[in-house]
Amino acid sequence: MARFGVEAIRYFSHARAAHVSTAGDLTYTFNRSNGLDNKLRGAGHTRAFYWANTDVWETDIRDSDQGGDDRHWVDDVDLFWIETHGNHDEAGHAVLLYDTPATEWLANSAHWQLGEDWNNEWVMAYSCDTAALPTVTGLWNIFARMHIYCGAWDLMWDGITTDECGEDVGDNLVHGDTVAHAWHDGVSDWWVDNHPITVCVGDAATWNDGAIRWNLSAINRDHLWGHGTVTADLAPAQQACLLWYWTEG
């Protein structure tokens, strides 16, 4: 079975007061994060941590070799779910906003390295714009044996019609859907366009000189532990391609 961690930020009053951002509070953050938490725990998976608001720190996902503490948090769980405001920089690195500077207000994925010697397979970020299509390869550095990054290539909506997304992703995972399918289907209400994207690395056999063998990819084969197959970790030296799979309306 899997160990998972949840981090969710609904209020951004401190970031606004510090003039870091004008970002507004979110509304249904905890409906989604509580929903995922309930579904996974209900199926026997273990919650390692659940931090909210100012208890969510950017160091939790920053690599331990780069001043962070991921080895005790994000890289110590199989699945990590985060909800906050998101963006990306020009190089395609994901950027996340926090409501406390512990130690930075903004996380930048240039400093993430997940699955390294530790544990993480999947990161799910319910946030806007963290994996823009034109610069998606800017995420490559985060894959140090991690399998799939699930995010959004454009807007991700917060509101009354997306409040069940966490429960939907959780249900999909424990019903044996692939992680990629669980994300794409779970975060979509098929009214607003939530722009889901899943990004993974593949080996040379999968890349196949550009004629991609998608059936070998983590996108097609990874399931939550206990609910189906999981591909083997790919160390950076074995990575021959970055693959991305997205839904557009």
Added chain:
Amino acid sequence: MSDHTLLHKLAGACADARIPGQADILLLQMPTQEQLHARARRFVALLTEHGDCPHANDGAWQQRDDHTVIHLPDGARAMVYHASGALRYVSGLGPTDASFEHDAERAVLQRLVEERARKLTLSDWAGPNGELRFERLFRTLGQGADPGGKTSPTTLFRALGAWRQYTGGIPVLGAASVALRLTGDGRLDALSVRMRPANGEVLDRAAIIEPQAGARQIVAQLATLLGQKEVPGDLVESATLQFGYLDLGKRKSQRVLAPGYVAQIVLRHKTGRQACVLAVRATERAYLDLPVYGSGIVAGHGRTEIARCERAIR
């Protein structure tokens, strides 16, 4: 754009819509377990009859917290949600199985999903005074790159059509009423039907408030989220407002369909964008509870240094 012009933009978005002066408040069925099971059987039988799901003698039924799952052969499953009667079918295919051989124009894909919806007579689920209108096409695609920057061609994997239920000419807003997803070889990969069965009775006939009044409430909600008295004009990237009945979601019981205004607003901050869906009722009287700001956190303890130490010791 100032607070004032956001208000006018939202209200103006409804200018071309024919908003009635009054609308019926429609009573909905609160389905019993027997009705839910009958609905699920009808759903699976329909798909089986058209060869869209593997044949099973009733499948294996499993009751979960808020839904019942019917496990079908080949990893397929159907689900019925207890609170709403919403239905869902999933084929069990991998996300990249059975891709399209060639990219196809959106019009071609729309025709494919519409033909399948007709064949499955999905509009029958909309009830006697209801209809289904096509709303949007979604596509799922894939691509890759090697470390040298060589990119692969784009592969089209799935086409999904989304429809909206209209009842008495008024749209039922919320998640798509029907969503049907096809593989490249024409197989049904997923289908959801979220149309609550009406009980055929009208609870009341209510006067509809002006869009301007609905927009004013939405702007006030948004200002609260921003921690401001007014919405700074330069933050607003786009804003729309729709009038319709509101469905609260498949896991929620709902006694009536009552009219509301639903806004979709995109804000652009210097650290990123924010996309909000905000809903208010369109009647003076409240027929439906609209939880404006969602639930609170369930995990109660704070993150103290002690908690961090405990975690590290473990």
